[in-house]
Amino acid sequence: ESIPMKSLSCYNDYNSQVTCTWMEHSEAHALVGMTLYHRDNIIMEDKKMLCKHQTENDLHEAPDSFVHWVCRNTTINFGIGVDDIYSFKPNKMLQAELNVHLFQNVQTLPPQNLSVGLMRSGDFLLTWKAADGSQGLGNxxxxxxxxxxxWxxxxxxxxxxxxxxxxxxxSHEDLVAGSSYIARVRARPGWASGFAGQYSEWSMEASWETPEGGLQPKNLHCLFNGADRLMCSWEVKKAITTSVLFGLFFRATPSSAEEECSPVNEKALPHIPYVVQSCEIPVSNSNSQSQYHVSVRVKTEEKLIEAYKNIKVLPPANVSVTATENQEYELRWIKHTLGYSFIKQGYQVKYWKTHQYEKVSLRRYRS
Known part of the structure; x- marks a missing residue:
């Protein structure tokens, strides 16, 4: 019910005068404005009532976002059995019309019973049916x-x-191994059918799992931005990335030297044991026939360890202790021979009383 109709209140003197009060929203009044009409079941003709805007002083209340009206009309028809009918009409013509050709404005209900099955070939078959009530559209x-x-x-x-x-x-070749998939379907009249319309809402979703596909990098694909960048990405098992590093290698032409793309960025995928790795290849002198060959493979890691800076000498052999005449002890051993005699060796000697290793004494020697 509109605000004018909801707020409408009328009374009469049961002689000749009818008075009504009502209100409308200020913004609605500024845009269109409403007029109050009255009729009864005797004359059966709408008669415009004369209305006057009630001011704040008349209302004895603070201004608000509504326009208040008081309207009056004269009539001679009073009595039991006389029905007074009141209605509002906008001061502007507000309407829209359309001739609707039913089969040129079709939107069916969503397809039903979407399901997925695994075929012997390893491919997946999606099946569904037209919504109830849409079968009449046939093909x-x-x-x-x-x-x-x-994800x-x-x-x-x-x-x-x-x-x-x-x-x-x-086809299983178009799907990524070891992944969870979901699908949905919607329908519309085909252009060749002579019918027209828009797509239905989407059907309920169906889901399935693809079998694992080993440890090879998967879902390698590249997208060219049309100017100067070729973005390539692939996915690998998260667990093996702690032991091996993958690199992206490319050739701009079959005869060009292979180059390595750098840097390789990595993003973990939620709730699945894979990470997405990517690298951006700079492109120059591209044309409609340009074709890059890209390859993802394990990079060979190398680390330089200089032998002369990482010597760990074998422990001395034949360690012996001899008491001397002046009540001292002489410790002797045979040192390990290194490949070069000019290399000096340092020694660390520890000694302690029996069962008192925590009070060990330490001395250092060089030879």
Whole structure:
């Protein structure tokens, strides 16, 4: 119920005068404005009532966001059985018209019973049926199937357009091994059918798992920005990235030398044991025939360890202790011979009383 009708209140003197009060929102009044009409079941003709804007002084209250009106009218029809009818009409013509050709403005209900099955070939078969009530369109419907991995946004989902069918085969070669997928489907009249309209809402989603595919890098793909960058990304098992590093190698032409892309960036994927690695290849002198060959493989890591800076001498042999005449003790040993006689060796001697190793004494010698 509108604010004017909800606020409308009328009374009369049961002689000749009818008085009504009502209000409308200030913004609505500025845009369109309303007029109050009165009729009864005797004359059956709408009569415009004369209305006057009530001021703040008349209302004895603070101003608000509404315009208040008081309206008056004269009539001679009073009595039991006389029905007084009041109505509002906008001061501007407000309407819209349209001739609707039913089969040029079709939006069906979403497809139903979307399901996924595994085929002997390892491919996956998606099946569905037209919504109840839409079967009358027969083969006039075309379908859009979108599918993605669970963690990906729908904006990056793969999309297929199909006509005259309610099933779709997804090749295992087009899917990433060891991933969780979801799919959905929607329908609209096909352009070739002579019907027209817009897509239905999406169907309920269906999900499935692809089998594991080993440890090889997977889902390698590249996108060219059309100017000067080729962005490549791939996925690898998170666990093995702690032991091996993967690099992206590329050739701009079959005859050019192979180059390594750098740096390689890495992003962990939520709730799955894979990471996404990526690298951006700079592109120059591109044309419509340009074709890059890219390869992801384990990088060979090398570390320089200089032998002369990392010597660990074997322990001395034949350690012996001899008491001397002046009540001292002489400690002797045979040193380990190094490859070069000019290399000096240092020694560290520890000695302690029996069962008192925590009170060890330490001396150092060189030879």
């Amino acid at each position: 006039a419907l075309e379908y859009e199937v979108t599918y993605k991995r669970e 990906e946004p729908w904006e990056k989902a793969a999309s297929l357009l199909l006509s005259n069918t309610t099933h779709c085969r997804l």
